[in-house]
Amino acid sequence: MEFLKRLFNKEPRIEKVDVEKRFQLLTRVGQGSMSKVWKATDPRNNDLVAVKVLDRAKLARLQQRFVGLDKPSEGQIASVLNHPNVARTISHGITTNNEEFLVMEFIEGDSMSYLVETQNARMKENCIWYCIQLGEGLNYLHTNDWIHRDLCPRNIVVTKDDLVKIIDFGLMVPNTPEFRRPGNRTGTANYMAPELILRQPTDQRIDIFSYAVTCYEMYTGELPWPAADTMESVLHHVNQPPEDIRQYLPDLDEQIANAIMTGLEKKPDDRWRTVQRMVNEFREAGDRLYPDQ
Ligand SMILES: Nc1ncnc2c1ncn2[C@@H]1O[C@H](COP(=O)(O)OP(=O)(O)OP(=O)(O)O)[C@@H](O)[C@H]1O
Numbered sequence: 001m002e003f004l005k006r007l008f009n010k011e012p013r014i015e016k017v018d019v020e021k022r023f024q025l026l027t028r029v030g031q032g033s034m035s036k037v038w039k040a041t042d043p044r045n046n047d048l049v050a051v052k053v054l055d056r057a058k059l060a061r062l063q064q065r066f067v068g069l070d071k072p073s074e075g076q077i078a079s080v081l082n083h084p085n086v087a088r089t090i091s092h093g094i095t096t097n098n099e100e101f102l103v104m105e106f107i108e109g110d111s112m113s114y115l116v117e118t119q120n121a122r123m124k125e126n127c128i129w130y131c132i133q134l135g136e137g138l139n140y141l142h143t144n145d146w147i148h149r150d151l152c153p154r155n156i157v158v159t160k161d162d163l164v165k166i167i168d169f170g171l172m173v174p175n176t177p178e179f180r181r182p183g184n185r186t187g188t189a190n191y192m193a194p195e196l197i198l199r200q201p202t203d204q205r206i207d208i209f210s211y212a213v214t215c216y217e218m219y220t221g222e223l224p225w226p227a228a229d230t231m232e233s234v235l236h237h238v239n240q241p242p243e244d245i246r247q248y249l250p251d252l253d254e255q256i257a258n259a260i261m262t263g264l265e266k267k268p269d270d271r272w273r274t275v276q277r278m279v280n281e282f283r284e285a286g287d288r289l290y291p292d293q
Helices: 002-008 056-064 074-079 112-118 121-143 205-220 231-237 254-263 275-289
Strands: 024-031 035-042 047-054 089-094 100-105 109-111 156-159 164-166
Touching: 047 056, 074 089, 074 100, 109 112, 112 121, 112 156, 112 205, 121 164, 121 205, 121 275, 205 254, 205 275, 254 275
Parallel strands: none
Antiparallel strands: 024 035, 035 047, 047 100, 089 100, 109 156, 156 164
């Protein structure tokens, strides 16, 4: 009977993994809101990897927001991504404690949050190139029909060689009508597009907005609206215009300033139609301002 059950069971049997035995866990590198992440080595090839184990209870709460939708898991999504500006996921599975886990390339570097906060010389010199790389990564996700939904400095790492990598795909969804329906307010408050906050229909342009907020912060160290921790405070300023970036940086190149401010438009139709268009503006400006780089 067991044999017949297994034969006709359509779900592939997933072998559970004891990550502590399978990998050599070296140090904890991050406490995300949804997971624990370890720097580890894979004894099968000695590769340095990041092992991300998702918190079961928190994941269950997140999944409740997608009830009735066929949302692929973070591991399923992340494993099909392949772009220099997107963290590579090597494998994924279920631990012996029934937690989802991902094994990723280990990215040694600084969080973009750190660079935004410190506004050090490295950040200032490379800002345009970081904005371009980030846009290329996001454009890759969009042309492959995904909506990231949580683009912000916390989810970006910059390597020692100044390569920008998007690292977190926990809220990413397919760009299909069912996932564009209004209602689901997941994301990070300060980076959420007005249509998402107001529970209107959404599309990939919510990511263009988050990208523009992120680039604004990368340039200035400030948010375009007063920082808001709660949805109530975000709702409060959703009707206020953003602070013009030139208030912080009067000498900022016009094309760069316009690229960012257009991405922050309240109405999605007034924003860049695609990430690629916004990136093209940055690229043109970069080539004009720094022809030798
Ligand atoms: N591939 C990686 N290489 C190196 N460090 C990583 C990698 N992936 C994640 N980290 C580290 O772990 C932290 C948490 O990761 P991540 O953002 O993916 O988790 P999360 O639980 O989804 O977090 P949150 O929802 O708060 O953004 C990151 O801020 C980073 O410091």
